[in-house]
Amino acid sequence: MQKTEQKKVERRLSGLRNVPVQARASFTIDAIIDAATEILKTQGVDAVTTRRIAARAGVSVGALYQYFPNKEAILMQISNRIMDQESIEASPELFRLNRQSLDELLQALFQRTVRTEMHLLGLGKDFYRRYARHMQFGRAQGLGRGPVSSDQLVANMAQLLRSHAEEVGEADTELASFLLVRGMRMMLATLVEERPELLDSPALVPMLVRISRAMTDFRPRSED
């Protein structure tokens, strides 16, 4: 009883069905994820079936369902792993820039975003659209420590904007932070997906900075 309850809680957190206790089980899980990723890359989402995953991973279908409640969970796990990995890599840099120039922080954030989206897109367009793109970050991409949802990230950005009030002014910080975090991500994602060659334009970074300013700078315009 006690143990079953415990497992349920852990399942919630990890997205797994059973938590592996022996080493070989962890290998199996990795093999499954790797196999699924491989099939995804080479044959597309629709080719990712439980049978094929099992075959490629060198295990049986049963083993697969020992740890994943369903096929979707595997695809999501792939997305999550990449996002987690990328945001862990990005965290130190962003944290370092946290209390410094807002522009620099945002630039770094955008650069990381592009990296992540390219990585995810590399796993195939269909997968990207159905699973990766809309997935929210489960952990912080910066600005904080510990697990942080995408909503939380928006909230953190709002607070950051308020703390930079002197160079930002006052207005709808909620809207601004949402567009800054989610909107810009989608914008960059579209760029990555449809016109990757434009990423090399020297005009891009300055433009992004200006867009960020347009989102954050609420001070009355001198020119108007």
Next chain:
Amino acid sequence: MQKTEQKKVERRLSGLRNVPVQARASFTIDAIIDAATEILKTQGVDAVTTRRIAARAGVSVGALYQYFPNKEAILMQISNRIMDQESIEASPELFRLNRQSLDELLQALFQRTVRTEMHLLGLGKDFYRRYARHMQFGRAQGLGRGPVSSDQLVANMAQLLRSHAEEVGEADTELASFLLVRGMRMMLATLVEERPELLDSPALVPMLVRISRAMTDFRPRSED
């Protein structure tokens, strides 16, 4: 032979398998689309099966495959119809603003975009993500007459920007127009999808105008 070739061409253009010549066939096609739309709205994409569509439309599966090469084509047709309809509605207004203020044109464009995305999202999130969101406009949303692809729309915007050179300056107009057309659409789509309540913020429209300026205004900054 001649006729078969002709049909192939028409299929390409309309996305249909056979072109209806009698009136009842057109009714059937409409009934199919309507039925599919209804199921989509009430039960989600995965519930949209050929059998169910046929049943609800009061026809047989065979009739369905007479006109649509496969199920996807039906879903796409739904997307396309909405986009076509919306852009036809929008065309006069945008054309009228074409040679006037750039800001006003863009504002109108964004407003229309929000409308369209809300309409599409109303058909369900999964459908929106899998079929609608990434679909490019098959016809002009404005700025021109006749069928215009999304790429063409970007090109038109680029030209428009160049024609407004005096208030725009010179730089990467290609990047700017892409972000203005596609990027902004995705940004607004995200807003519509995730935080529709922010659409009512009085800060939104001014912010969008400022963002557009940040994308288009390449003149050297006086403050820098």
Next chain:
DNA sequence: CCGCTGTTCGAGTTATTGCTCAGATTTACG
């Protein structure tokens, strides 16, 4: 009213899928 073409029918074909479960196998550990 004939005959031709466009249209509709819907049972049947083919295929595959996600997932279960009873039992075999491996590991941990006293």
Next chain:
DNA sequence: CGTAAATCTGAGCAATAACTCGAACAGCGG
């Protein structure tokens, strides 16, 4: 070495899907 827990097996179940095709039916020009 023995036993209980963890792990793995894979044939088989149940479900349902997309799509075909030969035959029936309806509209229309002559």
